[in-house]
């Protein structure tokens with residue numbers, strides 16, 4: 001009897017000692033893991049890449065003009081829609097909706113513009129190759145701003161002449177409304193389209209030049225919207241300085257465990273890599289089609305559109321020579337891997353940007369992680385995901401890590417609202 | 422055998438069993454670091470890979486080397502390489518037709534771009550534009566070279582951080 005007690009006591013003691021030792025052991029990262037953490041760290045964010053296609057990209061006057069345009073609802077069919085209607089600064093330039101609401105309803109979810117200046121491809125399917133060309137999409141989309149380029153040219157003439165001319169030089173005379181109708185553009189609306197086709201090529205180019213310059217000014221503004229450090233970034237900064245205490249106050253044990261999964265077994269870093277947590281390429285993750293919408297073929301159509309885009313980097317409206325357009329010149333334009341592929345969104349501030357995916361298919365992060373843990377067959381093409389086999393506890397850790405990626409913008413407050421005249 | 426000895430041995434054996442059982446039960450929560458690298462999602466590249474950037478082509482026809490600008494290939498950034506082709510005897514190869522491909526053997530995908538040789542720089546040097554890597558890990562880059570009617574292939578390995 002006594003012996004049994006001894007054995008029992010001894011076992012408990014040793015087990016307790018082992019438990020204590022493992023628990024008190026500081027988390028350690030291998031050299032390879034530290035390299036991965038550093039690559040995700042906001043401190044690794046390089047300076048903004050130049051945009052050779054936009055000669056005004058870093059012009060402060062152009063940015064101020066662009067900011068005014070970004071918030072001005074007059075640039076729409078009904079006087080109620082501006083870029084900021086869907087990209088709300090106080091919602092981290094998102095709108096919180098599964099599908100965006102402009103003049104009509106879009107078939108995709110609004111993306112943030114934070115950090116978009118780093119991406120060679122814009123939109124979920126990358127059908128635009130610069131911020132300025134991107135901005136010209138929603139303005140003539142029948143479900144977003146719903147207006148036309150001659151309407152906008154007249155508005156610039158009447159409301160923004162001085163600001164426009166200070167950056168882009170003299171505005172041509174648009175007063176002859178038989179040459180420049182109030183509503184004309186290459187849009188879906190048959191009347192506006194007919195009016196556009198009736199204009200001379202030279203007049204169309206005059207209107208298009210003004211339109212392009214609006215895009216370039218808006219792009220200059222968007223380039224100033226930058227992400228700021230999150231608790232994850234504080235953790236990495238502390239790790240690089242070997243400051244254990246600061247590491248512990250930056251992230252909890254669960255968050256660190258989630259981070260370890262993110263860069264390790266769950267392999268999220270395959271696609272969500274670099275300091276913006278996206279490689280800005282295109283991947284099929286088999287997200288189911290949204291209710292009531294057909295399956296979206298994503299990049300497969302997007303790449304054809306960008307190659308044919310009137311405003312792409314190689315177009316007459318671009319300021320780049322051929323050498324400035326490497327992404328477009330060497331783009332992969334065929335192959336089954338493009339079907340149903342989308343651009344991975346940044347995961348910075350992901351906790352604040354529900355719902356998720358290209359058509360808001362998932363409303364919580366828990367649903368997103370369920371999808372990654374048990375990936376279904378893709379509605380189109382082939383999903384690149386493999387089952388992860390994570391436990392419920394691990395999924396919770398991964399989620400808590402994603403929640404540690406929130407942080408304030410690194411952008412002055414006066415850029416986050418309509419400019420005061 | 423002494424009674425004490427039996428006690429000590431039994432204690433150790435039971436402890437080991439308990440600890441093993443605990444590790445197995447809690448493995449999913451403990452995380453992969455206890456079984457590294459067996460449980461890492463991204464398996465490390467085979468250690469026997471030749472990572473050098475100057476090699477002889479498969480059939481020994483050409484010696485090829487590459488240099489990237491910037492000098493270590495960046496993640497997610499389109500950039501250019503220069504490759505140098507010479508015969509096994511060290512004569513620069515002029516006028517070669519070169520096609521470029523590649524990918525990640527462990528992920529089963531190719532390059533995200535369609536890189537091309539855009540310029541014969543002379544002296545056996547060729548400019549390769551449109552190189553891009555969008556994931557950290559082990560990559561292969563393959564050049565198919567035809568010069569003077571002779572065809573050979575070379576595959577370089579590299580690891581992106």
Ligand SMILES: [Cu+2]
Nearest residue numbers: 525528530556
């Ligand atoms: Cu890969």
